Amino acid sequence: MNNPVPIPAFTDNYFWCLDDPQGRLIVVDPGDAASVLDYVQSQQKQLGTILITHEHDDHCGGLAELVHRHPHVRILAHAHTPLGIPYQPVEHGMELNIGDLLVRIIATPGHTQRHICYFFSEPEILFCGDALFSAGCGRLFEGNARDLLLSMQRLRALPEATRIYCAHEYTLTNLAFVQSIWPNNPFLHDFTQFMTKRLHEEQCTLPSTICDEKRINPFFNWDNPDLIRQVQARSSHKSRHAEDVLYEIRQWRNTFKP
Numbered sequence: 369m370n371n372p373v374p375i376p377a378f379t380d381n382y383f384w385c386l387d388d389p390q391g392r393l394i395v396v397d398p399g400d401a402a403s404v405l406d407y408v409q410s411q412q413k414q415l416g417t418i419l420i421t422h423e424h425d426d427h428c429g430g431l432a433e434l435v436h437r438h439p440h441v442r443i444l445a446h447a448h449t450p451l452g453i454p455y456q457p458v459e460h461g462m463e464l465n466i467g468d469l470l471v472r473i474i475a476t477p478g479h480t481q482r483h484i485c486y487f488f489s490e491p492e493i494l495f496c497g498d499a500l501f502s503a504g505c506g507r508l509f510e511g512n513a514r515d516l517l518l519s520m521q522r523l524r525a526l527p528e529a530t531r532i533y534c535a536h537e538y539t540l541t542n543l544a545f546v547q548s549i550w551p552n553n554p555f556l557h558d559f560t561q562f563m564t565k566r567l568h569e570e571q572c573t574l575p576s577t578i579c580d581e582k583r584i585n586p587f588f589n590w591d592n593p594d595l596i597r598q599v600q601a602r603s604s605h606k607s608r609h610a611e612d613v614l615y616e617i618r619q620w621r622n623t624f625k626p
């Protein structure tokens with residue numbers, strides 16, 4: 369498998385593209401058709417598979433045109449996702465083949481209730497849409513604190529070497545937020561410097577890894593005593609419960625301005 373390639377779109381979206389074993393393209397969350405069609409043409413390949421993480425327009429707005437131009441494309445999305453076109457419905461825990469690539473479906477409710485991630489085991493790669501960002505997570509549009517905890521638990525349990533490909537470039541804003549709530553995180557300074565340089569040179573901070581996120585992502589650290597202390601010092605509630613810790617942090621992130 370080649371390394372996923374980002375097609376940058378809109379203000380800060382990435383549509384990730386990679387080859388399948390038959391030499392066709394897999395595209396994740398194509399929110400717009402034109403840039404994907406340009407890329408497919410530049411690669412002189414067929415569009416084989418589209419993976420949809422959730423139904424927000426910036427993740428699936430290109431579908432109708434892509435299906436029109438590539439009528440045999442296979443589309444995966446969570447069952448009952450309102451996409452307006454036929455697709456193959458999938459659910460949490462399912463394992464599917466794309467050629468001889470094996471992909472596992474991980475349900476990650478919270479941002480939307482039908483949000484899913486796609487985990488490839490060889491090599492270990494995660495497409496996580498808007499569920500997880502480097503140093504952050506997606507806003508809770510539909511889910512509650514329990515959903516968020518469940519989703520973060522499922523993702524944190526993946527192998528540490530897993531490379532994570534998020535759908536937005538939010539890394540530096542998220543790191544500024546982490547600095548504001550968890551300034552004594554021992555990995556934060558070096559990680560921020562590395563990502564700032566990477567963004568400057570490569571125009572993209574991704575992929576991150578599960579190992580990196582365990583170190584710097586507050587949404588992966590609901591049980592970190594130091595972070596819990598920081599949250600309790602700022603919060604009127606003094607709960608140490610994982611759901612409450614995550615919910616407090618998510619609420620602060622909603623109003624954070626770098």
Ligand SMILES: [Zn+2]
Binds near residue numbers: 422424479498
């Ligand atoms: Zn979204």
